[in-house]
Amino acid sequence: MIELINLCRTYRMGSEDVHALNEVTLQIDQGEHIAVVGPSGSGKSTLLNILGCLDRPTSGSYRFSGREVADIGEVELSLLRQRWIGFVFQFFHLLPRLDAVGNVEVPMIFSGVGREERRQRAQRALESVGLKHRFKHRPEELSGGERQRVAIARSVVMSPRLLLADEPTGNLDRHSAEEIMELIERMNAEGLTLIVVTHDPTVAKRAGRIIRLEDGRVAEGGADVRPQI
Amino acid sequence: MRVLDLIRFAIGALVGHRLRTVLSVAGVSVGIAAVIALTALGEGARRYVTGEFEALGANILIVIPGRVETTGAMPFGGVTHDLTLEDVRAMRGRLRNVLRVAPLAMGTETVRFGGLSRSLPVVGTTSDFREVRRVTMGSGSFLPEGDMDQGGNQVVLGTKAAEELFGSGNPLGQAVRIGEWRFRVIGVMAPRGRGLGFDFDDLVIIPVKTNLAMFNKTTLFRVFVEVDGADAMRAAEHELEGLMEERHRVKDVTVIAQDSVVQSFSSILGAMTLALAGIASVSLAVAGIGIMNVMLVSVSERRTEIGLLRALGAGKRQILIVFLVEAVMLSGIGGLLGLGIGLAAVAAFVEIYPAFPAVPPLWAIVTATVMSLGVGAVFGVLPARDAVRLDPVQALARR
Numbered sequence: 001m002i003e004l005i006n007l008c009r010t011y012r013m014g015s016e017d018v019h020a021l022n023e024v025t026l027q028i029d030q031g032e033h034i035a036v037v038g039p040s041g042s043g044k045s046t047l048l049n050i051l052g053c054l055d056r057p058t059s060g061s062y063r064f065s066g067r068e069v070a071d072i073g074e075v076e077l078s079l080l081r082q083r084w085i086g087f088v089f090q091f092f093h094l095l096p097r098l099d100a101v102g103n104v105e106v107p108m109i110f111s112g113v114g115r116e117e118r119r120q121r122a123q124r125a126l127e128s129v130g131l132k133h134r135f136k137h138r139p140e141e142l143s144g145g146e147r148q149r150v151a152i153a154r155s156v157v158m159s160p161r162l163l164l165a166d167e168p169t170g171n172l173d174r175h176s177a178e179e180i181m182e183l184i185e186r187m188n189a190e191g192l193t194l195i196v197v198t199h200d201p202t203v204a205k206r207a208g209r210i211i212r213l214e215d216g217r218v219a220e221g222g223a224d225v226r227p228q229i
Numbered sequence: 230m231r232v233l234d235l236i237r238f239a240i241g242a243l244v245g246h247r248l249r250t251v252l253s254v255a256g257v258s259v260g261i262a263a264v265i266a267l268t269a270l271g272e273g274a275r276r277y278v279t280g281e282f283e284a285l286g287a288n289i290l291i292v293i294p295g296r297v298e299t300t301g302a303m304p305f306g307g308v309t310h311d312l313t314l315e316d317v318r319a320m321r322g323r324l325r326n327v328l329r330v331a332p333l334a335m336g337t338e339t340v341r342f343g344g345l346s347r348s349l350p351v352v353g354t355t356s357d358f359r360e361v362r363r364v365t366m367g368s369g370s371f372l373p374e375g376d377m378d379q380g381g382n383q384v385v386l387g388t389k390a391a392e393e394l395f396g397s398g399n400p401l402g403q404a405v406r407i408g409e410w411r412f413r414v415i416g417v418m419a420p421r422g423r424g425l426g427f428d429f430d431d432l433v434i435i436p437v438k439t440n441l442a443m444f445n446k447t448t449l450f451r452v453f454v455e456v457d458g459a460d461a462m463r464a465a466e467h468e469l470e471g472l473m474e475e476r477h478r479v480k481d482v483t484v485i486a487q488d489s490v491v492q493s494f495s496s497i498l499g500a501m502t503l504a505l506a507g508i509a510s511v512s513l514a515v516a517g518i519g520i521m522n523v524m525l526v527s528v529s530e531r532r533t534e535i536g537l538l539r540a541l542g543a544g545k546r547q548i549l550i551v552f553l554v555e556a557v558m559l560s561g562i563g564g565l566l567g568l569g570i571g572l573a574a575v576a577a578f579v580e581i582y583p584a585f586p587a588v589p590p591l592w593a594i595v596t597a598t599v600m601s602l603g604v605g606a607v608f609g610v611l612p613a614r615d616a617v618r619l620d621p622v623q624a625l626a627r628r
Contacts, residue, residue: 097246
């Protein structure tokens with residue numbers, strides 16, 4: 001489903017070029033569970049942003065479902081994110097003014113889903129993450145684990161094919177982290193491709209494949225050195 | 230994305246940031262209220278003045294002895310002829326399109342009744358004055374029709390003059406003394422108030438011939454000529470000037486068309502209203518800049534939200550629309566509120582000063598409303614573009 005070939009992402013910091021990603025070649029299949037690990041500054045987040053079409057590579061190729069992302073225009077790219085890709089963040093990024101249902105409704109507002117359908121789908125999504133009793137709660141009234149579950153409900157409510165999680169358990173206690181991982185792994189088992197960026201070795205170990213980045217290069221787990229399962 | 234959902238989303242954001250919403254709404258509403266209130270005052274002034282003039286009668290030419298000219302000395306040694314009753318007779322007889330001609334002589338004399346006395350303007354005129362100057366009677370009748378050379382001892386009192394001299398008693402038929410002359414009260418005018426320095430309530434009116442004799446004058450103070458219809462005004466004015474030049478052998482009277490005076494006053498005050506609206510608009514512009522600041526702060530405060538919305542698949546155009554709608558709603562709500570406050574202020578003003586017809590002109594209401602929306606749209610563009618330009622990656626990276 002995802003194919004990166006010699007992908008580079010270069011930032012300009014003052015007079016120096018920083019290679020956040022350097023000649024990355026990767027292949028990820030539909031339904032995989034992948035952990036991306038590596039020290040801080042190794043390019044994990046940059047990789048995730050490029051995979052999520054929030055950022056564009058400086059050079060190299062990124063194919064999503066067979067299409068070259070560089071050729072996709074701004075408007076269609078938004079639609080791609082809307083329909084195909086879900087995001088989960090370390091800091092949840094819920095809108096504090098909206099209750100749980102309202103937060104889950106947000107992506108549907110921008111894709112033009114009707115009001116009644118929005119509410120039903122949001123409630124169903126919240127039920128599936130075990131928050132049936134928290135529909136009307138605002139983020140400040142929820143625990144960290146519950147907030148992340150709302151965020152997960154929001155990320156999957158559009159039925160994406162790819163879920164990108166950036167340190168999803170980084171801000172949670174061990175117990176909640178366990179629950180969250182179980183939740184997204186269940187979705188992975190139903191066919192959702194899951195890519196988790198993490199520092200946490202126990203989280204990484206749960207993945208089917210670990211991609212280790214070092215200095216913007218794939219040190220382990222890339223397509224070329226992929227272990228046969 | 231549906232428009233209603235968009236508006237609901239914007240409302241959610243506005244309600245979610247109550248303080249800044251209230252502040253910017255207050256800014257716009259003060260601006261709009263100022264526009265409404267100031268234009269209402271300007272329009273009130275215009276209506277008041279033109280109303281004053283119009284109450285004096287329409288299609289009136291005013292003949293004043295002497296020539297108002299900037300060229301300097303009068304020809305033939307500057308002799309000015311009297312404006313006489315003979316001239317009035319000639320105007321009546323020889324001018325076309327003239328309905329009535331009312332002479333006016335003025336003087337001041339002590340008016341006495343019983344033990345009370347009062348120094349009052351004594352106006353001398355004829356029965357035509359009633360129509361020409363739209364005099365309404367409170368009781369009794371105005372000067373009788375008849376030959377203006379006959380004079381007479383009838384007197385018509387202004388309402389205040391009657392009150393001062395007679396108190397609650399009935400003045401009709403009573404004898405009063407004006408100077409050394411005896412008069413009989415035949416009527417009292419209805420209250421009218423002050424009009425152009427002429428207090429109709431506090432004067433007495435007697436036949437013109439008697440007035441001239443009393444003050445030992447030959448010249449009239451004014452002659453009012455009522456023309457038949459506005460279309461005939463220009464021709465009549467021309468004809469009147471020709472007649473006076475022929476009779477006096479020199480241009481020694483000034484003819485003023487009252488309507489042109491009204492018109493110039495009206496346009497001056499109209500311009501003043503516009504100027505007031507302009508001044509008030511400055512406060513509206515200030516409010517607009519306030520909205521811009523609030524929205525800019527809002528954009529930088531909500532960087533994460535914008536990044537999030539982009540990650541969730543909101544397009545740049547949708548983000549632009551969300552922030553523009555927010556700005557327009559801020560100013561729109563402020564505009565409606567300001568409209569209410571402005572109208573209430575005007576209503577309160579009219580309650581306190583009922584004589585002053587302060588009404589916000591329709592154009593001001595419409596422009597103010599449109600402007601309030603425009604302010605949001607114009608000053609919302611910059612912050613909205615900021616929001617769109619935000620790099621979602623950086624926006625999300627920040628906590």
